[in-house]
Amino acid sequence: MxxxxxxxxxxxxxxxxxxxxxxxxxxxxxxxxxxxxxxxxxxxxxxxxxxxxxxxxxxxDDPQHSYTTRAGLNHVGVVVDDIDATESRVKAAGFQPQNHADYEPGRRFYFDDHDGVEWEVVSYA
CATH class of the missing domain: 3.10.180.10 (2,3-Dihydroxybiphenyl 1,2-Dioxygenase, domain 1)
Structure with missing residues (x-):
């Protein structure tokens, strides 16, 4: 695989x-x-x-909106064991968590970094 x-x-x-x-x-x-x-x-x-x-x-150049740009990077997904602790560290790093969701198969939230890269944090625990 x-x-x-x-x-x-x-x-x-x-x-x-x-x-x-x-x-x-x-x-x-x-x-x-x-x-x-x-x-x-x-x-x-x-x-x-x-x-x-x-x-x-x-x-x-200034970044374009990734979801409307061909071959744009829409987001990077990272799986974590403890989503609440990770969210606290995201906030401590100066980023604003958003779009929280809890649906199958797991809990998640997103945040944008200082370059406009969107990160998805998900936990399947």
Whole structure:
């Protein structure tokens, strides 16, 4: 069976995003350094999967709404054991949880980070 190894997302500051991902989800930096095409990349996650955080050398355009952009990243879903504790850490990181729902197969909420990336937090516990 196949599994998802990583997702690569362009962000304004990979080091800042790495810091809050570690604080919220307990993820570690697996690798960081110069990107092949220029810019900088950090890989943050666990031993099985990670999020690659990339920033180019050139200034970036303002983001477009992902749900109406072809090949847009709509959200990244993260499964947690304790959704209430995770929500507290999301708030402590300065993000506003929204769109709470409790339906099969689990509880969830969403939040947007400082780059406009939407994150879904879900618990099946």
């Amino acid at each position: 196949a599994h998802l190894e990583h997702v690569n997302v362009t962000v304004s500051d990979p080091k800042a995003t790495t810091a809050w991902l570690g604080a919220v989800f307990g993820w570690k930096t697996r690798w960081e350094g110069d990107a092949i095409s220029g810019g900088y990349t950090a890989h943050v996650g666990d031993e099985d999967s990670y999020v690659a955080l990339y920033t180019p050398k050139r200034p970036m």
